[in-house]
Amino acid sequence: MPFRPVQSEKLSTAVVRQIEELILRGILRPGERLPPERELAERLKVSRPSLRDAIGLLQDQGLLSARAGAGVYVADVLGSAFSPALVHLFARHDEAVLDYLSFRRDMEGLAAHRAAQLASDTDLQVVQAIFDKMEAAHSKRNPDDEAQLDAQFHMAIIEASHNVVMLHMMRSMYDLLREGVFYNRQIMFKQRATRQLLLDQHRNINSSLQARDADAARGAVETHLNYVETCLQDQAKAERNEQIAQQRLAHEVERS
Structure with a gap:
């Protein structure tokens, strides 16, 4: 039978999916700074470790980038549209x-x-x-x-x-x-x-x-x-x- 056990989604995965959707829909724009970690965790109702995991995954995907001392930003995903x-x-x-x-x-x-x-x-x-x-x-x-x-x-x-x-x-x-x-x-x-x-x-x-x-x-x-x-x-x-x-x-x- 083509059924698999239902697994609850990790909080970090849910955060990744939400931020991905905001970038996909153009609501979060290239170069836009995300709120500080504490504020963003409170808005999403997740722990800061779960948020950090999600941010790390999104950075690995190239959707977010961290700037030393300045915070986390939406990456310039349009930069490669034209060489x-x-x-x-x-x-x-x-x-x-x-x-x-x-x-x-x-x-x-x-x-x-x-x-x-x-x-x-x-x-x-x-x-x-x-x-x-x-x-x-x-x-x-x-x-x-x-x-x-x-x-x-x-x-x-x-x-x-x-x-x-x-x-x-x-x-x-x-x-x-x-x-x-x-x-x-x-x-x-x-x-x-x-x-x-x-x-x-x-x-x-x-x-x-x-x-x-x-x-x-x-x-x-x-x-x-x-x-x-x-x-x-x-x-x-x-x-x-x-x-x-x-x-x-x-x-x-x-x-x-």
């Missing part, structure tokens, strides 16, 4: 930007569609709260804050789609965007007309999600990223034209 050589290759070739936006358009359109259908009310409250912050940052005209909230808004939608593979993959992609590998978001938020259009586009995305209109949410995301692509192409063209104009000016000065 340094590939990251540098992306940064040197403009076509990578268009491929990146195309990839985002497909993935985030799907995420928005799923989120409209599958997100809990609390998920949508998170999206709404971030959009409210975007409106507040817009009125203060702080491009750095707007760019940061832009990333948070899009990640909240991906989180609300409840697909853990997409979540970790897109977090890795956003880390590259934050580092300026593909383009500088802050530049887009420095232009008044562009800033207003971007806010309106995010409002349309949010409204569609709150209404749980899956097709409209996907369409709003695609419209937004199409606009971003157009802006980046216009910006690149303007920079090339300026370089040519400066060459002409330098040549005229030499001739005079």
